Structure formats: C-alpha cells, structure tokens
Amino acid sequence: xxxxxxxxxxxxxxxxxxLVRFLGLSPVFSISTSYESSVxxxxxxxxxxxxxxxxxxxxxxxxxxxxxADFLQLLSFLLIITVIVQNLEKLIQNRYPxxxxxxxxYLPLLATNCAILGLTLLNVIxxxxxxxxxxxxxxxxxxxxLSLILMTSxxxxxxxxxxxxxxxxxxxxxxxxxxxxxxFVAFSSF
Numbered sequence: 474x475x476x477x478x479x480x481x482x483x484x485x486x487x488x489x490x491x492l493v494r495f496l497g498l499s500p501v502f503s504i505s506t507s508y509e510s511s512v513x514x515x516x517x518x519x520x521x522x523x524x525x526x527x528x529x530x531x532x533x534x535x536x537x538x539x540x541x542a543d544f545l546q547l548l549s550f551l552l553i554i555t556v557i558v559q560n561l562e563k564l565i566q567n568r569y570p571x572x573x574x575x576x577x578x579y580l581p582l583l584a585t586n587c588a589i590l591g592l593t594l595l596n597v598i599x600x601x602x603x604x605x606x607x608x609x610x611x612x613x614x615x616x617x618x619l620s621l622i623l624m625t626s627x628x629x630x631x632x633x634x635x636x637x638x639x640x641x642x643x644x645x646x647x648x649x650x651x652x653x654x655x656x657f658v659a660f661s662s663f
Contacts, residue, residue, distance in 0.1 A: 480605055484612030490588040491620035492650075492657040497588030501624050502646060511621035513572050517565070519614025521558060521583055522592050526610035528553045529593040530603055550593045558583045588617065623653060 490496045497518070504514045529550050537543055562580050566573045573580065583589060592613050596606040627649045636645050 480608050481612040484609045485616035487661040489616040492654045493661055496591045497586045505621050505624040511625045515618025515621050518617050522610040522614045524557045525554050526606050530606045554589055
C-alpha cells in the first residue's frame, strides 16, 4: 500500500512533469489564463495520460517484448498517442463543443506534448506493472492539473499587481514559473 501511495505522490508532486521535469510547458504559458481552460486542459491531459499509459503498456509488454522489437518502442508509442488524441479530439468536438472552443488549437497539440510521451517512456524505464503505470499516469495528470491551476492563480494575481513595464507579460510569468519550480525541486530533494 505504501508503494502505491508513493508512486501517486511522486508523480503528482515530487516529479511533477511541468515544475520538476519541465515537460509539457506550452500549456502553462498559453492555457493558464483562466481556471476553466486550466481545469479543462488538465482533465484532458489526465485522460490522455491514462489512456496512453494503458495502451502503451499493453503494446510494450504483449507485443514488443515478446517479439524482441523494443527498437520500435518510440515509433509505436507515438502512433498510439496520436491515435488516442485524434479520437479524443473528435469525441470532445462532438460531445463538448464548449471545451473544444476553450482549448482551441492546443487539443490537437497534445499528440506532440512531450509530457505524454515522457510518461509512456518512464513507465517502461521504471518497469511499472499495469496497475502501477495507471496510477503513475493519474498522479502525473493530477500534478499537471495542479501546475496549471497554480500558474493561473499566479497570473491572476500578477494582473492585479503593479509590475514594471519591462517585466509585463511573459517575462514575469517566466520568473514566477521559475520560482515555483525551484520550490518544487527543493521539495523533491528531501
């Protein structure tokens, strides 16, 4: 039970994809302008992480390993991620057009999000079993969502603050993200 909690906690906070591993940073600087878009993107990324984690684990351990075709790992993982993201985009477009409009261009870009590919590769590197890889994906998704919400809060606060003209916009957001990242990295070193 302790290992299960540690895998989830590690994925969400200690090895947070955005603030510690620096993977999938584009939504932080583009989507984190409102809570709705941050939560929507966070939940979408969590769903994609969950689905790709399951699919890539199954492909890796039931197809690639038995056939000794590990050299096709990256190619097969990218193909799986692309198929899942495209199908999810169609589903969101048909069922939740408001969310599709909110996420805009960034939804199809999930196929190239390095956090999603990073998760699939880390599941193989850490040699997680099926349940552990699902748990790691859910923890990673929670950490991703948490990071987006934190950055949205910081951006909202910065809009109400007096910031020197030279730092307005992205420069102050980069500085704030760096400070937040240092706090997470320090937390993960304990």
